[in-house]
Amino acid sequence: MGMTLTEKILAVHAGTDQVKPGDLINARVDIALGNDITAPIAIEEFKKSGALTVFDKDRVILVPDHFVPNKDIKSAMQAKILRDFAKEQGLTYFFDAGEMGVEHALLPEKGLVLPGDLVIGADSHTCTYGGLGAFATGVGSTDLAAAMVTGEVWLKVPESIKIVFSGTLRPWVEGKDLILYTIGKIGVDGALYMAMEFTGPIIETLPMAGRLTIANMAIEAGAKNGIISPDTITRDYVEQRAVRDYTFFSSDPDAGYAQVLEFNVNDIEPQVAFPHLPENTRGISEVGQIIIDQVVIGSCTNGRIEDLRTAAKIIKGHAVAKGTRLIVIPATPYVYRTALKEGLFDIFLDAGAVISPPTCGPCLGGHMGVLAKGEKAVATTNRNFVGRMGHPESEVYLASPAVAAASAVLGLIGGPDQL
Amino acid sequence: MKTSGKVWKFGDDIDTDLIIPARYLNTSDPEELAKHCMEDADPKFADKVSESDIIVAENNFGCGSSREHAPIAIKAAGISCVIAKSFARIFYRNAFNMGLPILECNETDQLNTGDSLSVDFDTGMITHQQTGNTYKTKPIPVFMQELIQSGGLMNHIRKKIQNNQA
Ligand code: SF4
Numbered sequence: 001m002g003m004t005l006t007e008k009i010l011a012v013h014a015g016t017d018q019v020k021p022g023d024l025i026n027a028r029v030d031i032a033l034g035n036d037i038t039a040p041i042a043i044e045e046f047k048k049s050g051a052l053t054v055f056d057k058d059r060v061i062l063v064p065d066h067f068v069p070n071k072d073i074k075s076a077m078q079a080k081i082l083r084d085f086a087k088e089q090g091l092t093y094f095f096d097a098g099e100m101g102v103e104h105a106l107l108p109e110k111g112l113v114l115p116g117d118l119v120i121g122a123d124s125h126t127c128t129y130g131g132l133g134a135f136a137t138g139v140g141s142t143d144l145a146a147a148m149v150t151g152e153v154w155l156k157v158p159e160s161i162k163i164v165f166s167g168t169l170r171p172w173v174e175g176k177d178l179i180l181y182t183i184g185k186i187g188v189d190g191a192l193y194m195a196m197e198f199t200g201p202i203i204e205t206l207p208m209a210g211r212l213t214i215a216n217m218a219i220e221a222g223a224k225n226g227i228i229s230p231d232t233i234t235r236d237y238v239e240q241r242a243v244r245d246y247t248f249f250s251s252d253p254d255a256g257y258a259q260v261l262e263f264n265v266n267d268i269e270p271q272v273a274f275p276h277l278p279e280n281t282r283g284i285s286e287v288g289q290i291i292i293d294q295v296v297i298g299s300c301t302n303g304r305i306e307d308l309r310t311a312a313k314i315i316k317g318h319a320v321a322k323g324t325r326l327i328v329i330p331a332t333p334y335v336y337r338t339a340l341k342e343g344l345f346d347i348f349l350d351a352g353a354v355i356s357p358p359t360c361g362p363c364l365g366g367h368m369g370v371l372a373k374g375e376k377a378v379a380t381t382n383r384n385f386v387g388r389m390g391h392p393e394s395e396v397y398l399a400s401p402a403v404a405a406a407s408a409v410l411g412l413i414g415g416p417d418q419l
Numbered sequence: 420m421k422t423s424g425k426v427w428k429f430g431d432d433i434d435t436d437l438i439i440p441a442r443y444l445n446t447s448d449p450e451e452l453a454k455h456c457m458e459d460a461d462p463k464f465a466d467k468v469s470e471s472d473i474i475v476a477e478n479n480f481g482c483g484s485s486r487e488h489a490p491i492a493i494k495a496a497g498i499s500c501v502i503a504k505s506f507a508r509i510f511y512r513n514a515f516n517m518g519l520p521i522l523e524c525n526e527t528d529q530l531n532t533g534d535s536l537s538v539d540f541d542t543g544m545i546t547h548q549q550t551g552n553t554y555k556t557k558p559i560p561v562f563m564q565e566l567i568q569s570g571g572l573m574n575h576i577r578k579k580i581q582n583n584q585a
Pocket of ligand 1: 066102103104123125299300301359360363364381382
């Protein structure tokens with residue numbers, strides 16, 4: 001039987017011709033990634049292992065994006081562990097404040113993760129790179145430590161679910177809505193331990209930003225990885241930036257799938273995920289009247305330049321509603337500079353928004369916009385768990401940049417058509 | 420290997436933000452993390468729990484982030500094992516890599532807070548000490564048993580390094 005592209009990438013990295021779901025393999029990793037929350041534990045484990053140097057200083061990447069610029073003394077101490085280790089090991093890719101961006105936006109942008117790669121990251125949204133046609137999955141700090149030593153990871157080959165999108169997209173419907181809709185259909189454990197392979201005519205024409213957004217949230221359905229077959233859109237994106245060679249894999253016509261889901265996007269309107277799970281989705285027309293205190297546009301899900309452009313287009317000429325705070329967080333220095341050059345910051349500032357430096361910030365309730373008890377926020381992020389953005393009695397509604405921008409102007413959850 | 424303890428029961432989709440909220444992730448000190456274990460699901464949990472107690476949950480325990488702080492907090496709080504119908508993937512591997520025993524059991528809806536259980540990890544059998552009922556768990560794959568036997572992933576690798584240097 002043929003193999004899926006996930007299986008092909010795993011087979012190549014395990015040094016074998018064929019793998020099948022359920023096989024336990026030891027695979028070579030192309031990139032091992034850590035951040036300021038997960039890497040300190042990994043570094044401690046690395047040191048205890050007796051290893052002296054990382055397996056490859058070009059392939060261990062550290063990005064202190066969660067709490068840097070250091071938000072308090074404890075997080076300063078954690079970030080320092082990364083700084084010292086990066087220096088001591090001579091890591092090629094350590095991104096400190098100034099160069100630092102949200103890791104999963106930064107690595108594709110810098111051409112550090114590429115089609116056909118096997119990437120592990122001690123961060124659950126490492127699955128983002130599946131948008132480029134890589135096998136990428138989140139692991140824990142101990143796995144990262146092991147990979148830093150050996151350049152390998154143990155993995156169970158996942159079964160694959162194929163998700164096919166066809167039809168015609170409605171206005172303002174984008175990658176975020178497609179993935180929220182999918183999670184709404186299958187639930188937060190709908191793809192537990194599995195690979196989600198996204199395909200169909202809609203995916204084939206979807207820009208890279210939307211593909212990365214979709215793969216980013218595969219973990220929100222419990223998946224091991226999300227993946228999209230690389231094509232000319234992928235080539236256009238990686239060609240200019242790739243720091244290494246890369247390989248395009250695609251699924252065989254007779255590859256085996258545990259399940260095939262087909263969605264007609266004609267039926268999909270902009271989506272909002274209600275508290276406190278990403279599966280609690282509703283179409284924008286069914287949201288009702290929900291007054292909001294804060295809007296966050298940013299994160300590894302939707303903090304790219306395309307997202308800021310969409311938001312600016314909607315906000316232009318409007319003001320943020322009284323009683324609502326809009327926080328815009330460009331995900332990387334490149335996004336920041338581009339938005340500045342294109343005049344997007346003027347639009348946001350004129351409307352009364354706050355512009356934050358690149359950081360995860362409020363996405364995980366860290367800093368730069370933490371919610372108080374009882375407050376409600378619309379966010380372009382990926383999780384709306386209890387207490388995710390601050391107080392355990394605050395609420396997060398997940399949506400696209402278009403819906404978030406419109407909501408900021410309206411002061412309640414709504415779509416661009418309501419402006 | 421065996422354990423026994425009192426059950427603390429939770430529902431579906433207990434995510435890593437409930438297990439250890441991100442606001443406490445500016446440290447990885449187990450004692451600190453233990454103080455806030457399960458705080459947003461049950462604010463008094465850390466005070467009530469005693470050594471060798473057992474967390475029992477329904478589906479998809481540990482969903483959300485990759486933070487190893489979650490199994491660390493649970494382990495440091497004194498929990499001897501977690502039993503759920505299913506676990507989120509990263510939590511599952513983290514638990515094995517760190518030596519927190521976890522078991523998948525389809526019948527956790529029959530268990531409640533306050534029940535006393537004894538668990539035999541070799542046979543995968545759970546016994547309810549009050550009723551005498553027994554419950555089966557999914558066998559742990561051989562490869563992961565080996566991981567546990569070497570005392571977690573890093574010990575496994577340490578041994579490899581030592582062998583190479585010898
Ligand atoms: S932006 Fe949010 S989801 Fe993405 S890496 Fe940062 S904390 Fe995690």
